[in-house]
Amino acid sequence: xxxxxxxxxxxxxxxxxxxxxxxxxxxxxxxxxxxxxxxxxxxxxxxxxxxxxxxxxxxxxxxxxxxxxxxxxxxxxxxxxxxxxxxxxxxxxxxxxxxxxxxxxxxxxxxxxxxxxxxxxxxxxxxxxxxxxxxxxxxxxxxxxxxxxxxxxxxxxxxxxxxxxxxxxxxxxxxxxxxxxxxxxxxxxxxxxxxxxxxxxxxxxxxxxxxxxxxxxxxxxxxxxxxxxxxxxxxxxxxxxxxxxxxxxxxxxxxxxxxxxxxxxxxxxxxxxxxxxxxxxxxxxxxxxxxxxxxxxxxxxxxxxxxxxxxxxxxxxxxxxxxxxxxxxxxxxxxxxxxxxxxxxxxxxxxxxxxxxxxxxxxxxxxxxxxxxxxxxxxxxxxxxxxxxxxxxxxxxxxxxxxxxxxxxxxxxxxxxxxxxxxxxxxxxxxxxxxxxxxxxxxxxxxxxxxxxxxxxxxxxxxxxxxxxxxxxxxxxxxxxxxxxxxxxxxxxxxxxxxxxxxxxxxxxxxxxxxxxxxxxxxxxxxxxxxxxxxxxxxxxxxxxxxxxxxxxxxxxxxxxxxxxxxxxxxxxxxxxxxxxxxxxxxxxxxxxxxxxxxxxxxxxxxxxxxxxxxxxxxxxxxxxxxxxxxxxxxxxxxxxxxxxxxxxxxxxxxxxxxxxxxxxxxxxxxxxxxxxxxxxxxxxxxxxxxxxxxxxxxxxxxxxxxxxxxxxxxxxxxxxxxxxxxxxxxxxxxxxxxxxxxxxxxxxxxxxxxxxxxxxxxxxxxxxxxxxxxxxxxxxxxxxxxxxxxxxxxxxxxxxxxx
RNA sequence: GCCGGAGUGGCGGAACUGGCAGACGCACAGGACUUAAAAUCCUGCGAUCCUAAUAGAUCGUAUCGGUUCGAUUCCGAUCUUCGGCACCA
Numbered sequence: 004x005x006x007x008x009x010x011x012x013x014x015x016x017x018x019x020x021x022x023x024x025x026x027x028x029x030x031x032x033x034x035x036x037x038x039x040x041x042x043x044x045x046x047x048x049x050x051x052x053x054x055x056x057x058x059x060x061x062x063x064x065x066x067x068x069x070x071x072x073x074x075x076x077x078x079x080x081x082x083x084x085x086x087x088x089x090x091x092x093x094x095x096x097x098x099x100x101x102x103x104x105x106x107x108x109x110x111x112x113x114x115x116x117x118x119x120x121x122x123x124x125x126x127x128x129x130x131x132x133x134x135x136x137x138x139x140x141x142x143x144x145x146x147x148x149x150x151x152x153x154x155x156x157x158x159x160x161x162x163x164x165x166x167x168x169x170x171x172x173x174x175x176x177x178x179x180x181x182x183x184x185x186x187x188x189x190x191x192x193x194x195x196x197x198x199x200x201x202x203x204x205x206x207x208x209x210x211x212x213x214x215x216x217x218x219x220x221x222x223x224x225x226x227x228x229x230x231x232x233x234x235x236x237x238x239x240x241x242x243x244x245x246x247x248x249x250x251x252x253x254x255x256x257x258x259x260x261x262x263x264x265x266x267x268x269x270x271x272x273x274x275x276x277x278x279x280x281x282x283x284x285x286x287x288x289x290x291x292x293x294x295x296x297x298x299x300x301x302x303x304x305x306x307x308x309x310x311x312x313x314x315x316x317x318x319x320x321x322x323x324x325x326x327x328x329x330x331x332x333x334x335x336x337x338x339x340x341x342x343x344x345x346x347x348x349x350x351x352x353x354x355x356x357x358x359x360x361x362x363x364x365x366x367x368x369x370x371x372x373x374x375x376x377x378x379x380x381x382x383x384x385x386x387x388x389x390x391x392x393x394x395x396x397x398x399x400x401x402x403x404x405x406x407x408x409x410x411x412x413x414x415x416x417x418x419x420x421x422x423x424x425x426x427x428x429x430x431x432x433x434x435x436x437x438x439x440x441x442x443x444x445x446x447x448x449x450x451x452x453x454x455x456x457x458x459x460x461x462x463x464x465x466x467x468x469x470x471x472x473x474x475x476x477x478x479x480x481x482x483x484x485x486x487x488x489x490x491x492x493x494x495x496x497x498x499x500x501x502x503x504x505x506x507x508x509x510x511x512x513x514x515x516x517x518x519x520x521x522x523x524x525x526x527x528x529x530x531x532x533x534x535x536x537x538x539x540x541x542x543x544x545x546x547x548x549x550x551x552x553x554x555x556x557x558x559x560x561x562x563x564x565x566x567x568x569x570x571x572x573x574x575x576x577x578x579x580x581x582x583x584x585x586x587x588x589x590x591x592x593x594x595x596x597x598x599x600x601x602x603x604x605x606x607x608x609x610x611x612x613x614x615x616x617x618x619x620x621x622x623x624x625x626x627x628x629x630x631x632x633x634x635x636x637x638x639x640x641x642x643x644x645x646x647x648x649x650x651x652x653x654x655x656x657x658x659x660x661x662x663x664x665x666x667x668x669x670x671x672x673x674x675x676x677x678x679x680x681x682x683x684x685x686x687x688x689x690x691x692x693x694x695x696x697x698x699x700x701x702x703x704x705x706x707x708x709x710x711x712x713x714x715x716x717x718x719x720x721x722x723x724x725x726x727x728x729x730x731x732x733x734x735x736x737x738x739x740x741x742x743x744x745x746x747x748x749x750x751x752x753x754x755x756x757x758x759x760x761x762x763x764x765x766x767x768x769x770x771x772x773x774x775x776x777x778x779x780x781x782x783x784x785x786x787x788x789x790x791x792x793x794x795x796x797x798x799x800x801x802x803x804x805x806x807x
Numbered sequence: 808g809c810c811g812g813a814g815u816g817g818c819g820g821a822a823c824u825g826g827c828a829g830a831c832g833c834a835c836a837g838g839a840c841u842u843a844a845a846a847u848c849c850u851g852c853g854a855u856c857c858u859a860a861u862a863g864a865u866c867g868u869a870u871c872g873g874u875u876c877g878a879u880u881c882c883g884a885u886c887u888u889c890g891g892c893a894c895c896a
Contacts, residue, residue, distance in 0.1 A: 220811065221891060229895075249896060262896090305894080331894040341896045349808085350894050419895055539890080613832075615819055619812095620889085624819070630832050636847090677821065680831035687831090749827040754877040756827050780863080794876055800826040804876045 005721070007639040009603030013713040017119055025729055026070075026121040028077035030513075031528055037074040038529050039066045040508050040568070042537035042545070043081040043128075045500075046107035047088055051114040052585065053593050053623070054538075057574045057611050061673055062536050063120050064612065067709035068670055070121075071733035077529055078121060079511040081128035082108050085136075086500045087165055090431035094464055100431045104131055114596065118604045119712055126514045130503030131431075135510065137454035138520035139502050140436040142552060144447045145559060147437065151197045152425065154445060158266075159424060161189040166465035167427050168193055188291065191469055194435060194496060196423040198551050202226050203416075204565075205550055213570040215618075218542050225543040227419025232403050234342065234412035236261060238273070239314040239323060245269065248337030248417055252406065253398035254344040256387035257365035259355065261315045262307065262327045262341050264334040265290035270310075278312040283328060290330045305331055305354045317342075318411040320388065329354065337417055346371040366395065423548065425499055428471040430463030432497030440484035440491040449485045455493070471495040504545055505552040508532050508567060519561075526562055535568040546571070572673060575619040577611075582622045593623050605711035606632045612675035612710055634683055635714060638707065641686070641695060642718060648696025655699050657743050658688055663736035666706045675710070682707055697722065702734045750775045751802040752784040760801075768795040775801060 020026060039062040044055055066078040084104045093100040108129065115122065128135055146152040160169040162179040169179060169186060179186050198205075206226055209219050231250035238245055245261065263269055265287045270277070277283060286308045307329030314323045331350055332341050345355035345362040352375035355362050362371050365387045369376025376382065384390040389405070390398045406412040426435070434455045436448045448455060458479040463472045473479060473495040484491035506520065513525035537545075553567040578584060579591025586592065598607045610631040615621040651659050662685045669678035685703065689695040695703075701724055708715040708728055719728040746764050748771070749756045758778045762771055772793070775781050781803075788805040795801050 217811065217890085224810065224892060227892085227895065231896080247896080251896080329894095331896095333895070336895045338896095343896090348896070350896075353894090417895080419892085543891085613819095622819070624833070626833050627819070633847095634832085676819090677831080680821075683831055747827085751827085751877070754826095754875090759827070792876060794826090796826065800877080802826080802876055 007636055009605060012717045013119060013604050016713045016716050017116060026078065026123055027125065028123045029075050030525060032075040034073060034075040036077065036529060037069045038077045038533045040532045040535045042541065043083050043507060044111060045083045045086055046104065046111045048092055048107055050110050051595055053577050053595050053611065056118065056595050056607065057577055058537060059120060060608050060611055061574060061617060062534060064670055064675065064709040065534065067121055067712060068733060070729065071705065071731065073732065077511065078123060079126045080115060080122040081507055081511070082130065083504045084108065084129055084131040085432045085503055087429065090429060117599055118595070118607065126511050128507055128510045128514050130507065133454040133456050136433040136503065138510070139433050139498065140453050140455060141450065141520065142506060142556070143498070144436055144450065146196060146555065147447050151200065151555065152194060154192055154194050156190060156192045158188045159191050159193055160186045161469060162186050166467065167429055168424060168469065189469060193424055194426040196425045198423045199418055199420060201551050201554055202228060202418045202420055204554050205547065208550065208554065208566045212566050212568060215572055218571055218573060221542045222547060225420060225547065229417050231415060231417060232406060232412050233338070233415045234318065234406060236318060236342065237316045239316055243272065245315055245340055246338045247340045247342045248415060249342055251344065251347065252402045253384065253390065253395055254347050254365050255317065255319045255402060256390065257344040257346045257363045258317050258324060258342045259345060259361045259363055260325045260327055260343045262329045262332045262343050264332040264339040265328055265330055266334040267339045273313055276312045277310055282308050283310060286328055305329065305357050307354065307358065335421060336419065345375065347375055347377055349375045349377060426496040427499050428469050428496060429465055430457070430472045432499070433502055434473070435494045435496050435498060437494045438482055438484055438491040439494065440487060440489060442489055443484055443486045446484055446486050471497060501545060501548050505549040509562065530562065531564050531569045532567055534570045536572045536574065539573045574617055575621060578620055578622045580623050580625065598628060602628060602632045605714045606635055609635060609679065609710050613679045615676060617673040617675060635711060637686055639714065641689060641700060642721060644693070644695055645700045645722065646694060646696045648698050650698050652694070652696055652699070654692065654694070656740055658685060659699055659702055660736040660740040663702065663706065663734050664741050667736070670709065679710065704728065705731065705734050746798065748801055750778070750781055751800065752781065753804055754802060757781055757784050764798055771795060771801050
């Protein structure tokens with residue numbers, strides 16, 4: 004009896020696979036292609052964690068299965084290596100970020116290889132490689148040429164700790180996503196990408212692909228499209244207009260005041276007419292000082308100030324209403340101004356109550372003095388002139404036609420999603436490839452100048468004023484304008500971390516191309532990504548950003564499909580043994596290396612796939628790992644029981660076909676836990692029957708191979724099966740042979756199981772009845788009662804309904 | 808507040824399309840092997856009642872109610888919990 008020496012076996016097969024190029028993807032092979040993609044990691048100093056293993060093993064299993072099924076598989080890996088942690092670490096230790104990155108990549112590579120992943124290592128990409136970021140910059144230039152990249156002065160979220168401007172989605176709750184410190188508002192000239200221009204395309208695209216429903220939903224909510232109207236209110240004694248966005252134009256007759264955001268330009272332009280300017284300025288100051296967190300989270304209590312000296316006219320009924328400034332209206336959404344309908348909007352209602360403003364009912368159904376009546380289904384319009392008597396949806400339609408006829412407004416679509424703040428004021432990122440010329444303004448560099456390389460410098464510490472450290476490197480900054488040849492300065496902002504990851508999946512198709520980001524032939528052969536797996540946390544950022552870039556490239560005509568990913572799934576988090584999120588400070592981090600050392604990579608892989616529902620969070624259990632090791636030990640021992648046999652034995656036939664079916668189907672829907680359970684059941688059956696032949700064992704190890712590849716390859720060799728396991732094909736089942744010919748059926752009396760009978764699968768009701776009626780327990784339950792009804796579902800249940 | 812998901816043994820979790828709830832694993836208990844322990848193997852393992860034991864009975868999938876011959880599964884209400892969004896006009 005041989006011993007399962009996992010370490011030796013794993014090293015042996017990893018070497019064989021590498022030497023044989025076993026997992027190389029073949030461009031233009033005539034086999035059907037499968038492109039499986041997992042999110043490339045940020046190679047941090049702490050190395051791989053078990054979360055990575057869960058994220059990668061799913062498509063690893065699918066990829067290995069696909070190869071056995073005869074596919075030409077592209078399953079690549081790479082490094083999303085620009086970013087702050089590396090840079091911060093470099094600053095701390097005095098090492099160059101390049102050196103730190105290279106070291107980390109080495110560590111990650113070794114760790115991933117130790118697990119035995121079947122990546123094609125010849126296609127690795129590194130976002131910090133100039134040959135890679137050259138094309139990141141190229142795509143940026145295209146965006147810039149098409150007017151989709153622009154620089155604008157706005158208030159931005161600035162993190163004092165990281166010294167960077169944060170995108171909206173990186174500073175939720177007013178807290179820096181990266182370091183957890185508070186975010187302050189700073190006025191800065193920053194780069195934006197007009198992702199809003201793609202909002203509709205991103206929404207439409209999502210219906211053409213197979214994303215998990217919750218992923219789809221989150222993206223839809225994030226984009227937040229809403230249909231409504233712009234309505235122009237006039238300002239009394241002025242030719243200026245105050246434009247508002249509303250989704251409820253049907254309530255126009257209920258407007259009793261107007262509110263603008265503290266930053267609204269109207270204050271500036273109407274300054275001379277405002278009689279309480281000082282009060283307004285004070286309020287603006289206060290609003291500015293508030294962090295986003297205070298403004299949104301704490302101050303649910305409405306504040307505001309009336310702008311005296313200005314009145315606004317409702318274009319529908321010519322009524323004059325007061326104008327207010329309040330921070331519950333955001334400059335960043337719609338027009339930064341609203342028409343307040345306190346009768347039918349909760350926020351406006353609260354504001355009206357607080358400042359004692361009139362509340363008018365225009366939709367019947369509630370009591371607007373008590374609370375805002377926001378129902379849009381049953382209400383009937385009142386006090387609304389031409390709309391009286393209509394229901395809400397008819398009223399909406401009517402009034403929108405009316406305001407468009409009268410040219411006082413128009414139908415409009417609005418989005419919650421903001422343009423993408425696309426910049427970092429740090430060293431370790433892709434330089435934005437434009438120059439600032441006094442004569443020509445902002446000019447993109449010539450394509451043949453790419454890549455604009457990061458200068459090799461000693462000092463790349465961030466500055467406090469939000470300027471990039473690149474700004475102080477004169478010899479790098481000073482250049483000439485590509486248009487006029489005059490003196491110009493380079494842009495010193497770098498790109499955010501999300502840039503490189505927005506197109507990496509395209510580079511994998513043709514990673515060494517020096518003439519384009521990937522050749523047309525390669526793209527046509529490999530794209531779309533057939534299956535993309537990654538974390539839920541990337542749904543509203545990476546996933547949206549990369550879809551945006553890809554769609555842009557499609558519009559440019561350089562990629563041929565609209566959507567990059569045909570299918571997207573997501574794994575659940577792995578929690579520490581204490582049920583809490585793993586973190587250094589909690590000391591509950593499980594290092595995959597330790598598991599590999601003690602139990603082997605195959606056990607690690609098996610356990611992580613067995614731990615629970617793939618899409619839900621799972622708590623780590625050391626005992627669970629041991630259980631999986633035991634399972635593999637028992638599989639290993641099975642070899643001693645194997646007898647000759649070219650075909651499945653009659654005894655095991657149904658079991659095998661049933662298990663093939665179960666495993667085959669469960670792998671495809673990421674139900675690895677039940678697939679493994681089915682294999683455990685099969686193993687238990689073999690053991691209790693005490694017999695398994697070669698044909699059966701062959702099938703068994705083929706099924707297990709995607710999960711535990713090293714051990715199964717070794718067993719294949721030991722058994723003397725032909726060639727190597729990876730050169731063989733996936734087992735098939737026959738549907739007819741997955742069904743037992745004799746089954747045990749429950750017999751119920753009034754829906755309660757009273758007995759079980761053993762009958763042939765195609766047993767008729769009469770025969771079943773005969774057998775059931777000879778059962779003493781059934782007889783005793785029927786005794787003295789009349790049978791009212793009998794339900795017989797062949798193969799499932801036999802229920803007898805009785806009455807006294 | 809809004810939008811989604813989830814509540815099943817001591818634990819992780821299974822259960823087709825409404826058809827035997829608890830597969831599989833862990834933990835635990837008993838036994839075998841051992842000088843002993845570990846490892847391994849075998850047996851048991853939702854609760855309560857009844858029985859010498861077998862057999863059997865009642866309850867049981869967050870709570871309450873409904874539909875049905877039959878409900879973890881469908882419907883209504885409630886509670887808890889996790890995730891996302893959040894003064895989005």
